[in-house]
Amino acid sequence: MTPPAGERPLRILVLSQYFWPEDFRINDLALALQERGHHVEVLTGIPNYPEGRAYPGYSPLRPREESYHGIRVRRVPLLTRGRARGMRLALNYASFALSASVLGPLAARGDYDVILVFEVSPVTVGIPALVLKRITGAALLFWVLDPWPEVLRDTGVVSSEVVLAAVRRLARRIYRGSDRVLVSSEGFLRPVSELAGGEARVRYFPQSAEPFYRPLSPHQTEGVPPLPSGFRVMVAGNIGTSQDFPTLLAAAELLRGEGDIHWIVVGDGRMRGWVEEQVRQRGLQPVVHLMGRHPAERMPHFFAHADVLLASLRRAPVYAYTLPAKIQSYLACARPLIAGMDGEGARVVMESGAGLSCPAEDPLALADAVLALRALSAEERAAMGFRGRGYFLEHFERERLTTRLERWMREVAPGSAQGPAPGAR
DSSP: OOOOTTOOOOEEEEEOSOOTTSOOTHHHHHHHHHHTTOEEEEEEEOOOTTTSSOOTTOOTTSOEEEEETTEEEEEEOOOOOTTOOHHHHHHHHHHHHHHHHHHHHHHOOSOOSEEEEEESSOGGGHHHHHHHHHHHOOEEEEEESSOTTHHHHHTTSOOOHHHHHHHHHHHHHHHHTSSEEEESSGGGHHHHHHHHTSGGGEEEOOOOOOTTOOOOOGGGOOSOOOOOSSEEEEEEEEOSTTTTHHHHHHHHHHTGGGSSEEEEEEEEOTTHHHHHHHHHHTTOTTTEEEEEOOOGGGHHHHHTTOSEEEEEOOSOHHHHHOOOHHHHHHHHTTOOEEEESSTHHHHHHHHHTSEEEEOTTOHHHHHHHHHHHHHSOHHHHHHHHHHHHHHHHHHTOHHHHHHHHHHHHHHHSTTOSSOOOTTOO
């Protein structure tokens, strides 16, 4: 695909602490922009998420350049995450911000039109973004997926008002130094707009899902290990504190007597050891099954064998604002959903007609939702799934969102013939 007649390709620098082979949606967005004919480069760190150590073949202290489907990827050193706790995690964040600020201008020396920043925690990725904006003169689009300081405050990571105030000042400086601030959830519009200086500079830009997320029937699948027979509740992705596994396990205990209900977890993360131990202690081995981590491309093959897909988050104000990316993946695969969360994620699932929602951290409500879906016929559940697929195509489809992003980039790129459209979303 090439840009429309009369419009030249854009020169885009993607700045992200995380990138392939780490599994984040920015990988596919970079490819989508390249497929449109734009020249895309990436400045990132040494891959170490979520394991906390450098991936095989990488050294955390050695810069590196490589290619990802023809996209030039330049990597700067950092201190790996380790167990992702306390001072070690703070140093991981700070080391990338420093390394990308100092070495980034040497590594990324192109003549860019736009710098696109992918901000899942930490917000400190905005520091090298401002440095590179000043040096290159490129426009800056800052895509917020984890709003700080809200994430730090609501998850209990930071309680000091002094520290939170300092982080708020940093976020305000980064947002106001950007030409556009993009937010991945409508729930983020208000808090981000307050720091960014008003809604006119903020745009709603949700995550999409890679093209391989599509409906499959069980006989079309491959590479899926044997799964227990019965009613399968499947959850995929990171096994971390945010995903509220204590509620899942408590609901599994409540439904243990049902016999045919199985909870299938496809993923990995730093809480996996805790989950495994809890499964043993509670005697849940017959009904809770940890399948380990599998490539993202394999997920639709797993989903095809699920009766319902579960997305859950802890109870906290910032999570009520959040639209977790797995919901888009689930919707794209036309499977019925349960959203065990408050706020934005629950709203999308209910608005789409794709399934049921229940309050965060409520095992009894989650168990009731599972029983309610089990009581439906297979045809009724299939209808839910295909309503969700239709909602995905209308609101989250990859090409539609990429076109929207292109328009915003051209509005702010130096020398663009198009003027900005204040307040347009």
